[in-house]
Amino acid sequence: MNRSLERHRNIIDFALSSLLRRKGKNISLLMVYTLIVFLVAAIMFFTHALKREASLILQDAPDMVVQRMVAGRHDPIPINYGKRIAAIRGVSAVRPRVWGYYYEPVVGANYTMMTSDSQAQGTVTIGSGVARTLRLTDGDLMTFRNYNGVPTLFQVQKIMPYESELVAADLVVTAESDLRELFNFPRGHATDLAVTVGNPRELTTVAAKIVLLLPDTRPILRSEILRTYDSIFDWRGGMMIVMLSIAVLSFVIFAWDKATGLSAEERKEIGILKSLGWETTDVLLLKFWEGTVISLSAFLVGVILAYGHVFFFSASLFEHALKGWAILYPQFKLVPVVDGGQLAILFFLTVVPYAVATIIPSWRAATLDPDAAMRS
Amino acid sequence: MIELAHVTKSFNAGRSNQFTAVSDVSLAIRPGRVTVLKGPSGSGKTTLLTLIGCMARPTSGRIVLRGLRPACLATGNETGDVEITSLPERFLTGIRRTTFGFIFQHFNLVKGISVLENVMLPAYPIGVNHRVFRNKALGLLELFNISRHASAPIDWLSGGEMQRVAIARSLINDPHVIIADEPTAHLDTRLSREFMEIIGSFKGEGKTILIASHDPIVFESPLADAVVEMRDGGITGKTDEP
Amino acid sequence: MILHPAILALLSTSLLTSFMVLYAGWYGARIIRTWDIKSGSELQLSLERRTYLISTLVSYTLVFQLLSLFLFIYTADNLHTLFSGAMCAAGTLNVNRYGYPLLVMKIINFLLAGLWLIINHADTRGYDYPLIKVKYALLLAIAPLVLVELFFQISYFAGLEPDVITSCCGSLFSIDKPGIGGDLASLPSKPMVAAFYAGMAATLASGLYFYFKGKGGYLFSSMSCLAFSIAAASLISFICLYFYELPSHHCPFCILQKEYGYAGYALYATLLGGGVAGMGTGALMPWRNRGSMAHIIPHLQQRLTATTIFLYLLFTLIVVYRIVFSSFRISG
Numbered sequence: 014m015n016r017s018l019e020r021h022r023n024i025i026d027f028a029l030s031s032l033l034r035r036k037g038k039n040i041s042l043l044m045v046y047t048l049i050v051f052l053v054a055a056i057m058f059f060t061h062a063l064k065r066e067a068s069l070i071l072q073d074a075p076d077m078v079v080q081r082m083v084a085g086r087h088d089p090i091p092i093n094y095g096k097r098i099a100a101i102r103g104v105s106a107v108r109p110r111v112w113g114y115y116y117e118p119v120v121g122a123n124y125t126m127m128t129s130d131s132q133a134q135g136t137v138t139i140g141s142g143v144a145r146t147l148r149l150t151d152g153d154l155m156t157f158r159n160y161n162g163v164p165t166l167f168q169v170q171k172i173m174p175y176e177s178e179l180v181a182a183d184l185v186v187t188a189e190s191d192l193r194e195l196f197n198f199p200r201g202h203a204t205d206l207a208v209t210v211g212n213p214r215e216l217t218t219v220a221a222k223i224v225l226l227l228p229d230t231r232p233i234l235r236s237e238i239l240r241t242y243d244s245i246f247d248w249r250g251g252m253m254i255v256m257l258s259i260a261v262l263s264f265v266i267f268a269w270d271k272a273t274g275l276s277a278e279e280r281k282e283i284g285i286l287k288s289l290g291w292e293t294t295d296v297l298l299l300k301f302w303e304g305t306v307i308s309l310s311a312f313l314v315g316v317i318l319a320y321g322h323v324f325f326f327s328a329s330l331f332e333h334a335l336k337g338w339a340i341l342y343p344q345f346k347l348v349p350v351v352d353g354g355q356l357a358i359l360f361f362l363t364v365v366p367y368a369v370a371t372i373i374p375s376w377r378a379a380t381l382d383p384d385a386a387m388r389s
Numbered sequence: 390m391i392e393l394a395h396v397t398k399s400f401n402a403g404r405s406n407q408f409t410a411v412s413d414v415s416l417a418i419r420p421g422r423v424t425v426l427k428g429p430s431g432s433g434k435t436t437l438l439t440l441i442g443c444m445a446r447p448t449s450g451r452i453v454l455r456g457l458r459p460a461c462l463a464t465g466n467e468t469g470d471v472e473i474t475s476l477p478e479r480f481l482t483g484i485r486r487t488t489f490g491f492i493f494q495h496f497n498l499v500k501g502i503s504v505l506e507n508v509m510l511p512a513y514p515i516g517v518n519h520r521v522f523r524n525k526a527l528g529l530l531e532l533f534n535i536s537r538h539a540s541a542p543i544d545w546l547s548g549g550e551m552q553r554v555a556i557a558r559s560l561i562n563d564p565h566v567i568i569a570d571e572p573t574a575h576l577d578t579r580l581s582r583e584f585m586e587i588i589g590s591f592k593g594e595g596k597t598i599l600i601a602s603h604d605p606i607v608f609e610s611p612l613a614d615a616v617v618e619m620r621d622g623g624i625t626g627k628t629d630e631p
Numbered sequence: 632m633i634l635h636p637a638i639l640a641l642l643s644t645s646l647l648t649s650f651m652v653l654y655a656g657w658y659g660a661r662i663i664r665t666w667d668i669k670s671g672s673e674l675q676l677s678l679e680r681r682t683y684l685i686s687t688l689v690s691y692t693l694v695f696q697l698l699s700l701f702l703f704i705y706t707a708d709n710l711h712t713l714f715s716g717a718m719c720a721a722g723t724l725n726v727n728r729y730g731y732p733l734l735v736m737k738i739i740n741f742l743l744a745g746l747w748l749i750i751n752h753a754d755t756r757g758y759d760y761p762l763i764k765v766k767y768a769l770l771l772a773i774a775p776l777v778l779v780e781l782f783f784q785i786s787y788f789a790g791l792e793p794d795v796i797t798s799c800c801g802s803l804f805s806i807d808k809p810g811i812g813g814d815l816a817s818l819p820s821k822p823m824v825a826a827f828y829a830g831m832a833a834t835l836a837s838g839l840y841f842y843f844k845g846k847g848g849y850l851f852s853s854m855s856c857l858a859f860s861i862a863a864a865s866l867i868s869f870i871c872l873y874f875y876e877l878p879s880h881h882c883p884f885c886i887l888q889k890e891y892g893y894a895g896y897a898l899y900a901t902l903l904g905g906g907v908a909g910m911g912t913g914a915l916m917p918w919r920n921r922g923s924m925a926h927i928i929p930h931l932q933q934r935l936t937a938t939t940i941f942l943y944l945l946f947t948l949i950v951v952y953r954i955v956f957s958s959f960r961i962s963g
Contacts, residue, residue, distance in 0.1 A: 016516030023513040034501045057636050068712075217715070240713050244633070244793050251634020258639075278500070285497045286510065288444060290486035290562070292479055293683050295514040354637070354705050361640035361702065365695065369647045372687055380680040383444050401673075448672065475669045477679060480758045 021302075024295065028302035035279070042271050043311055049264045050315025050363045051322070052257055057355055058323045060250030065350050067242040071235055075108075075207035076216060078233045079223060089202035094227055098208060101226070103219050105211045109203035111189055113196055115157065120146050128189040135191070136170040142182030144172045160197040167191070208232070254362070261362065265370045272374035280381060287383035300375035308364045316351075316359070324349040391418040391441055391566075391597075396450030398436055410436035411447070412622040418599060419615070420456065420565075423592055425608045426601040428619035434601035435494075435570055437619070441599065442568045443473055443485035450474070454484070486515065490559030492569040496551050498543045498558075505530065505539040508558045515562070522561065529557040533587075549580045556587060566597045573604045581606045588612060633713065637706040638788050644699050649781045651688040656774035658685060659767035668759050682763075686751055689770070692777075693744040697903070700737045701896065704884055713793040720884035729787035736780040742907055743773050749911030753931050757923035820869045827865040830858035831947050834909070838940045841912075842933055852913025855939050859906040862946065866898065870950055876959040897949055905942035908935040 032039050079098065081090035095107040112127040124143060132138060137155060149155065149169050156164045173181045192198065210219050220232040275283075283296055291299075398411040411433045418424050418441070426434045439445045440452060454471045473481060498507050505526055512522040530536040533553040538546060546554065552572070559567060567588075573581040581604065588598055589612050600607055608616050618626035658681050667675055707720035707730070717723050724730030747769055754762035837851040867883050874891050875882075887895035912935045918924045919932070 019518055020514055020516035023516075023519060026519075027510075027513060030502060030506070060636075236712070236715065240715075240793060243712055247633055247635045250636060251639065254636050254639055255634065282499055285499055288491060288493070288497065289511040289558070290482055291514050292482040293680070294479070297683060297687060354702075354709065357698070357702050357705070358637045358640045361644050361699070362636065365644055365647065368691065369651065372651075372691065373684070376684040376687060380683065384439055446676065476758055477668070477760060479755060
């Protein structure tokens, strides 16, 4: 065991000195490798963090939301539907929700308007994105035009903190009566009903019962929303990785080329080693450790750079492709979340292709005839 | 004792550029003596050295090393005779590492690393403790009066000094047999004679020495116990001192 | 097909592995036909050089197989949110009929690759490569299995459409469900516990006997394989229950999750490792006393036996630790 360790240690020693002796070639390889790891890692971290944010946010969403459909489109739902739903066995609570969208033509932005019982009449609480776009502070006045085009003034009571950007950038919270007046919301109706079910396993059963009871409604489960979000993020992330696969392929060819293209100097060196008593296995090990040192360095640096890019610079390089387009762009710092699984996937997408690409060139190098060294 | 029986080595067998470097050579190399292979370039001396030194396998014929007991083989053959002809590379290398020390015609030192590292190279894959063989290497450098160059890169040394590094390197694993291919080719007369003196001291230690050379300083030296003449891959003459 | 990065990673790795094994198999076939150790011809020399490449390829394959096995289960677990009814990997695997066969193939290929490497290790220590033809015949047998795994993998992932309704482990591994999952879960626990400890003890005993006396290699190997199967079944039957502290949760995949301290990885790694070493010991038995192997194989087998004993003990230790410190108790 000891001998084996010593042997590895000696060979690693020589591998390091060998790498340093050919700085030019190895540095260019290292840079390209790091770039590839960086790109793939950044996409993966970003997608993963967004998915996680979405699922965290949705944790507070109601288990099920029931909407009313008229001619295939979403319509305000009568509140007494809620009473009938509450009577279904398994339903623990039903809460009517009044909310909507308001289009502000001055800045071309869509606000999400929600209501809260704690909001005083005539006041609003706004999200930081809204505040930023309209340059508002506490106490300022905001104008909204109601359904008739008549302007109504609201006072900004509070601006939501920066940390809530992702959920609340475009949010405007008013009192329920204010919202109803603004939109001339039909009395006795709500936008949708938030339904809580006692046993989560019963959700599908309850949803089925609701549809049976009220055929013009559409229940939407939180798990379905989550699944949709996940699919979209996966799809977008996957698309980018597929596009990156061309880059990975080029990198693999580049690495293979570097590994195959042994200079006369390197060839001579291996010939000398073999003539001195290094077996093919020893030279293979040498090449393996050289590759490992390069892989580990590239992986480490690439991951750190990607981490910094995604979590400190908010992935400025490709956020547009992944987040979608909007006027009220949430500026947010993602919560850093990287787990072993992510790193494993990254390993398989970057290090494994490199390792496989270098197997045959390493073997060709290792099986060079020592005979040649005697003659040169 | 190293015995060769009808050893032939061909390259590119069966193709139009087939070349036979060594042809039907039978030879016995006695232990503890200096044997010189004499002949012009192209006579097959170098190839024969690679075959004897376990660096290559003959195309046909047998080579037996007698009186060796290489631990790596574990054949259970207690007479200590090893036929190396059909051994796979791993075992050939194992024998070579511990039995033979090579001094090459062009020194074959690795550029870009220090003198000390060059001397230590053959011991790396064996798995001996690093410090142990480092000290040994330093001792050898001391022996040949070049320890002041220990950390100098190889490129800075003169021809004679490089020769001595090559010799030191060949000794790092305590071999029984020293093989030298045209060792005096790049040396002047004084250094050549010095080299033969070093060979003399090896002989005094009981090592077997095999030199290929067309330099008279080597094959006419009183130290040479047997001189084997070669031409075109075959042996044309042998002088043996009992 | 879901474009999840993990799926892309698994597919690309599988393709690479298949390519490596096919390449190795192709040259393996050549070697079987034309190998002659006594010849010094250039063909023989180039074949010998090629064996190094093949060993390297299979070594890499083994490592990738093991890592991708765990990545596969991790991915299956992560994707469960996309399928209604799935709560963990068990559900994801059940989405189409290739999921479980794929898992089984991955395990088989890992074991076979490990076995090959053990035989290869013995063979290269012999100065006349005595096991070379056996070795490459085995490789030729492994190659189609790797292709089957690739086929299953592509079929499985291609058939993964989100929103397909599947079952969760609760119904797959529940006692009253027909099918192998249910059968394993419904094995009566007291006899299973007894069988588990008996299997481990028998392996330990036969292993120690073989280690010190050098006799009973086949017995030890069979015991270790038997213990492997019993332990695997036990995981589903009763061991998991102590981790989940629920009498009805028999799923073998949930123990890989963070909530349970990733204990699953330790359990599966030790069990698989011990299983491979035990199988390897048995596979080497026929050549134990032949020629150059007489000095090599017995020593190697000792090391393998020690490895199996150590890993199985570790497995048992983890299980016993959990059983003792869990607040769950099986009754009846």
